[in-house]
Amino acid sequence: MSARDRETAMALARVAAALDGAVLGLGTATIAVASWVKYLAVSGQLRRIVAAPAVAISDIRSFLVEYGEGDEPVLAAVRGHVRAAPQGKLLVPPGSGEHCVIAKHTQMCLFSEWRGIFGWTFDLHALFFKSLKEQITTSFRWVYYLYFVNPQNMTGIVHVNLDRAMQPLPLTSVYHKLIPVESTPYTLFQTIVGNGYPVALLDEEKILPIGKEITAIGFCRPHRASVGISSCPEIPFFLSELTKDEMEVELSSRAQTLFWATVVLGTMSVCLLGFATYRYRTVTFLSWKKIKERREARQAQEVFRQTTDDVTDDQSSDEEAGEMGDGQLCVICLRKKRRAAFIPCGHLVCCCKCALIVERQFDPLCPMCRQDIRYMIRIYNN
Incomplete structure (x- = not known):
């Protein structure tokens, strides 16, 4: 790739x-x-x-008389051999020299490109944009008076109308020539970049030979002294070997x-x-949950700060260290009484001043259990 x-x-x-x-x-x-x-x-x-019924060429006229309504076409399938009009002209392609009723000449520029596993080519741009790697020139010729005949009974003839036929035709390749393209300095640059570069010109000819047995499925209607068949745009077949x-x-x-x-x-x-x-829905729910938790934490912090405004300067409300046991002292300063509880763990281990210091850290964690701190509340006790 x-x-x-x-x-x-x-x-x-x-x-x-x-x-x-x-x-x-x-x-x-x-x-x-x-x-x-x-x-x-x-x-x-x-x-x-x-x-669509399968009708023999010899019975096609009686079939139209029985099932047709005036000039209305009837969808049917006939099988026979390809013939040109009596004393009519035939096509002779210059490459093969064989006589035929349909000739298709194609010239295609082949490009060398990277092949991966199983020999598959990878060109993602060709999936979305028009690929320039197949520059094709095609000429298509056919004999206007093309007939189907039954070799066992030459009385039945069906005229094939190829006008406005968009379905693929059962053509046979009779000429195939590969012409190499000389390399240029630009080819080396294309190889380094990884893009395909032209290596050869394919010249090919396909024909519909005389005497080939094929099936025609389409609209049948009377055509002068015989019966004509034209393509039906609603089905993918018209002339086929099947x-x-x-x-x-x-x-x-x-x-x-x-x-x-x-x-x-x-x-x-x-x-x-x-x-x-x-x-x-999960991300939306978690986002709203986080927003709600932040709002509650902000409100709790505001209440906590309002109740601890006098803590930084006034220490008269706290008992002296000698009057309290070790289990009641702040684990950080070891001087004041524990009055701030961390939420959600609920540990009461710090005084209000040290709790504010812990809260202002980049990643506030409880000093006891190391869990994240959402907010703090002040505990009033005797």
């Missing part, structure tokens, strides 16, 4: 531990809510895919993972927020 990432991790740890874990609890609760929202979305997608049953299994597993993640994160957030609330 670079020095920059270490500082960021330490700052995040301090923020998470702030307010006795309340910040971490709120963050965990936010993630739990987001996970629950994703779970609801995935569950809805799963229900839509389960409800069958309809495999899509259901994948979404079911994803929904189950999100559900248990929501339960675990929600429980953690409740525990953290409960602990933070308990700590806040």
Whole structure:
């Protein structure tokens, strides 16, 4: 981990531990809510895919006649092989030279960075800010007239409409070239600081070849002499190598993972927020208790000082040392009678003057038991 990432991790740890874990609890609760929202979305997608029937290409027209209402689209899944339009043009990427109906060309700048345990990379800044470590240039081309056919029955044809399709496509990598980047003096500086530096340029081509068997799930509607299928924005699949049953299994597993993640994160957030609330109430109670004790101690000290104003100059009220036993003399001056009791221990060991001296110390402690002194009271006895 670079020095920059270490500082960021330490700052995040301090923020998470702030307010006795309340910040971490709120963050965990936010993630739990987001996970629950994703779970609801995935569950809805799963229900839509389960409800969509799997129709053979040869039966698609009769299916639309039976279940379709005019020009209203019907969500269905069909599986077949990719074909281009009869006597239509095909794409030929320059890197591979193979014929295809979809071609995607990607150029990516690869960076060298520190890898930790299990080979994982650590870049905390990329979690919150847009990462500059993957500078990608992509060109995407496709044949407008793309068809699905059934190899056993060539009579059925489904036209695939790729317009506004945001789902990932089942492309195959056919060209992969790594071009090294020459090192510069700035590379040494980046290595010392701990940041990643460019090492190579990845040039890659992916295509959808002719004859590949895939599944298309989306809205089906009549299209000229055939049937057209377009993507449904409410489900994460459009063209996929998976069958309809495999899509259901994948979404079911994803929904189950999100559900248990929501339960675990929600429980953690409740525990953290409960602990933070308990700590806040405890600290507040102790603070008010200390304020109350200080107020009582201040009032007792004022009363004590008012009753001992004549002690410093007038000693007529105290008996002579010879008239008292050793158990009644102040343990500090050994001249006057014990008249000041320390609270909370309750020991009566000092005269009023020495008690005032003990009180003015930086850390006032009882001379007998060495406990903290909150305040003093004067004892009147015969």
